[in-house]
Amino acid sequence: MIPKNLLMIFLDGVGIGKNDSEINPFVKFDFQFFKEFFSNVPTLRNARIVNKHASIFPINATMGIAGLPQSGTGQTSIFCGINASKLIGKHFGPYPYSTLKPIIAEKNLFTVLLKKNFRVNFSNAYPQRFFDYLQTGRKTLTVTTLSYQSADQKLRDVNDVINQRAITAEITNKIWNEKLGYNLPIRTPQQQGKLFWKISSEFHFNLFEYFLTDHAGHSMDFDFAHRVLSNFEGFLEGILANFDHSKSILLIVSDHGNIEDLSVKTHTRNPALGIVVGKYHELFSKNIKSLKDIKENILQYFENS
Numbered sequence: 668m669i670p671k672n673l674l675m676i677f678l679d680g681v682g683i684g685k686n687d688s689e690i691n692p693f694v695k696f697d698f699q700f701f702k703e704f705f706s707n708v709p710t711l712r713n714a715r716i717v718n719k720h721a722s723i724f725p726i727n728a729t730m731g732i733a734g735l736p737q738s739g740t741g742q743t744s745i746f747c748g749i750n751a752s753k754l755i756g757k758h759f760g761p762y763p764y765s766t767l768k769p770i771i772a773e774k775n776l777f778t779v780l781l782k783k784n785f786r787v788n789f790s791n792a793y794p795q796r797f798f799d800y801l802q803t804g805r806k807t808l809t810v811t812t813l814s815y816q817s818a819d820q821k822l823r824d825v826n827d828v829i830n831q832r833a834i835t836a837e838i839t840n841k842i843w844n845e846k847l848g849y850n851l852p853i854r855t856p857q858q859q860g861k862l863f864w865k866i867s868s869e870f871h872f873n874l875f876e877y878f879l880t881d882h883a884g885h886s887m888d889f890d891f892a893h894r895v896l897s898n899f900e901g902f903l904e905g906i907l908a909n910f911d912h913s914k915s916i917l918l919i920v921s922d923h924g925n926i927e928d929l930s931v932k933t934h935t936r937n938p939a940l941g942i943v944v945g946k947y948h949e950l951f952s953k954n955i956k957s958l959k960d961i962k963e964n965i966l967q968y969f970e971n972s
Contacts (some may be wrong), residue, residue, distance in 0.1 A: 669786065673916045673968060674867045674906065675874045677745070677811065678899070679738060680881025682924020682937035683725050686710035690930040692892040700904045705942070714938060715952070720912060720945075722952035725938030728923045730957050732758055735934040738881070739763040741922030741958055742810035747774040748962030763810050775814035776872070776962050785871040785969055789815045790863055792823040792833035794847050811876050825849065832866065834859050837879055838898050856898045860905020867915075871969060877902075884925030887932055896926070907944065916945035916968060920961055 688695040693708040702708060706718045709725075716723040728736040730744065732752040737760030743751035751767055752758045763771060772778075777787045789811065808816070815822060823833035828840065828851060835843050838859050840851040854862075867873040877899060883892040906917060919942035924935035939958065943951040947968065954964050 669868060669871055671914050672867055672871050672873065673918060673965060674863065675872065675965075676902075676917070676919045677742075677874060677876045678880050678919060678921040678940065679876070679878040680884045680923060680925030680934065681921040681940045682728070682927045682935050683709045683711060683714050683940055684924065684927030684935070684937050686712055690928050692889060692896060692929060693927060695889065696893050696896070698896065698900050701900050704903075704907065709940065711937070717949060717952070720948070722941075722943050722948040724941045724943075724952040724955065726920060726941045726955060726961075727957035728921075728939040729936055730959065732756075734758050735936060736923035736939075737761065737934065738922055739767070739810065741939075743767050743771055744958035745920060745922060745961050746776045746810055746814050747771055748776075748959055749774070750957075750959050761809070762807055763813065768813065771810060771813055772817040775810075775817055776965065777814050777818035777820060779962075779966065780872055780969065781818055783966075783969070786869070787818070787820070788866065788870040788873045789820065790823070790834050790866055790873055790875045791836050792825060792828045794843060794849070795825065796847065798822075798824065811874070825851075831862055834863060834875060836876065838877070838902055855905075856901025857905035857908070860902040861908060862905075863902070864906050864909055872965070880921075880926050884927075884929065884934075885932055887929045889929060892926055892929060910944065912945055914946075916943065916947060916951070918943050918951065918961075918965070920955075920958075922958065 684691045709723045714725040730750045737758040739760035739762050740751040740758050743763050755764050780787050827833035838856050843849040879895045883895040921939040924937035928935050
């Protein structure tokens, strides 16, 4: 049992948007647990929300660069602690720019924590077709996947899902069954949140990535966005059901805006969403100003253990 740990959820494409139910699903729909636990949903006029247990805060995703933030540079900034967009002179994605790959290999959060003798884990499972893709020699990977592989860690597969050692990226297993031909038990988001909490007890740092939020933003489909955000809300509910606020931190961050404005198909320049739960939630929320601050604050948390 790890005495002190940090659970991280990376949300793809979730910003803090306008208080407008015509475009913002956070405002349009009644996410009851989210509102009860975090006191409210954030909007541009109410971007920072703090209560006894948690803080919601805005994160600068543009970092001084014109244009719309993208996943490749945004995620590199998060997991490597650099302004990747400034380094290459533009926002770039969805995959990392070629000159960023050596930086990711050296500076990613998994590698740095491992060198400091902390136990790390990436809870996402990958289907067999992903491993088949790797065997072809083509290796166009997201920042999170590239980071974990660069740290010489083994990616989770369907056997880990069956043995409840990993979670499918869409949380409930439903899409793996419907789209990929698996026959996995359907689990509720709340059950999967409790599983993520259980898995996290064995590691100092445990990551889960949820990318359907970005897909829903690009779809401009309110029904799809509602399903995706409802699953995320249930996942949170499961995590927080037994959460130890004195020994753990739950950090939720995104790389750019998208789903908060369904009037456009593209990303937005809105602040990215940040949420932190646990004893030091106010300190985290005050210290993280932009995407490049996230890694450093995680390292400080562990170094001060």
